[in-house]
Amino acid sequence: MKIQDLCSLVGGTVVCGESRLDDNVEYAFASDLMSDVLTVKIQNFILITGLANIQSIRTAEMSDVPFMLLCRNKEVTQEMINIAKENHMLLVRSPYSMFRCSGILYSAGLKPVY
Amino acid sequence: MHLEYNVEGGDFTRAGYASSQIKKTLKQLNVDATVIKRVVVALYEAEVNIVAHAYRGVIYADINGAGIQLRLADEGPGIADVDMAMKRGFSTASREVREMGFGAGMGLPNISENADNFSIDTIVGKGTTLNIEIKF
Ligand SMILES: Nc1ncnc2c1ncn2[C@@H]1O[C@H](COP(=O)(O)OP(=O)(O)O)[C@@H](O)[C@H]1O
Ligand SMILES: [Mg+2]
Numbered sequence: 001m002k003i004q005d006l007c008s009l010v011g012g013t014v015v016c017g018e019s020r021l022d023d024n025v026e027y028a029f030a031s032d033l034m035s036d037v038l039t040v041k042i043q044n045f046i047l048i049t050g051l052a053n054i055q056s057i058r059t060a061e062m063s064d065v066p067f068m069l070l071c072r073n074k075e076v077t078q079e080m081i082n083i084a085k086e087n088h089m090l091l092v093r094s095p096y097s098m099f100r101c102s103g104i105l106y107s108a109g110l111k112p113v114y
Numbered sequence: 115m116h117l118e119y120n121v122e123g124g125d126f127t128r129a130g131y132a133s134s135q136i137k138k139t140l141k142q143l144n145v146d147a148t149v150i151k152r153v154v155v156a157l158y159e160a161e162v163n164i165v166a167h168a169y170r171g172v173i174y175a176d177i178n179g180a181g182i183q184l185r186l187a188d189e190g191p192g193i194a195d196v197d198m199a200m201k202r203g204f205s206t207a208s209r210e211v212r213e214m215g216f217g218a219g220m221g222l223p224n225i226s227e228n229a230d231n232f233s234i235d236t237i238v239g240k241g242t243t244l245n246i247e248i249k250f
């Protein structure tokens with residue numbers, strides 16, 4: 001799925017990483033538990049989460065996750081944006097809940113990790 | 115190559131800084147991406163443990179052509195029952211730690227899973243030292 005299309009599907013606004021809008025992503029993992037995200041073995045998936053803090057960005061960094069979808073329009077601090085930019089990550093905010101985002105993207109063909 | 119980083123207990127805004135720096139170094143050394151991920155996932159969980167459970171600590175990383183040797187030595191409460199702490203789901207983490215996305219008792223088991231060699235030395239009331247080795 002093209003990131004650009006994914007963004008439109010969830011009514012998302014890009015916070016940073018616009019240059020990656022043409023990238024493709026095949027898998028997604030949705031969680032607010034970062035320890036669980038860190039058990040995912042594959043790279044290059046999109047992290048769908050309601051947890052917007054330094055630790056969720058760091059978790060994406062350590063997991064080699066280039067794309068992150070923050071549900072319910074969670075606030076993003078400048079420090080989070082700085083870490084995301086440093087790692088060439090794309091951050092998108094959606095007004096929808098994690099359930100709704102996941103449902104839409106699953107139906108549209110994004111694959112689950114497990 | 116030898117690297118050292120100080121880690122402050124309770125400082126969640128900086129948790130992950132050392133892991134991030136070591137990740138950058140491994141990338142520059144052209145280490146395989148799946149190996150880097152194993153290293154930094156184990157290291158990050160261990161770094162978060164110092165922040166979450168100890169007072170302060172030092173991360174030592176030794177890198178050579180064969181692999182990376184990590185030592186995380188902290189001053190803290192220590193671990194009374196290591197076998198129990200290693201069990202998936204066991205956690206004494208505070209609410210603050212859980213709000214950060216940790217504290218589900220999955221850190222130590224995941225470190226063990228990603229490491230080629232892993233050991234814990236701990237003295238109650240003094241501190242804990244983790245030794246993590248990952249081969250390239
Ligand atoms: N460096 C440490 N110092 C003291 N206790 C620790 C340390 N690391 C882990 N522990 C203990 O082991 C438990 C399990 O750790 P872990 O598997 O990482 O889960 P979590 O950090 O989510 O609680 C912790 O809750 C804590 O009681
Ligand atoms: Mg932990």
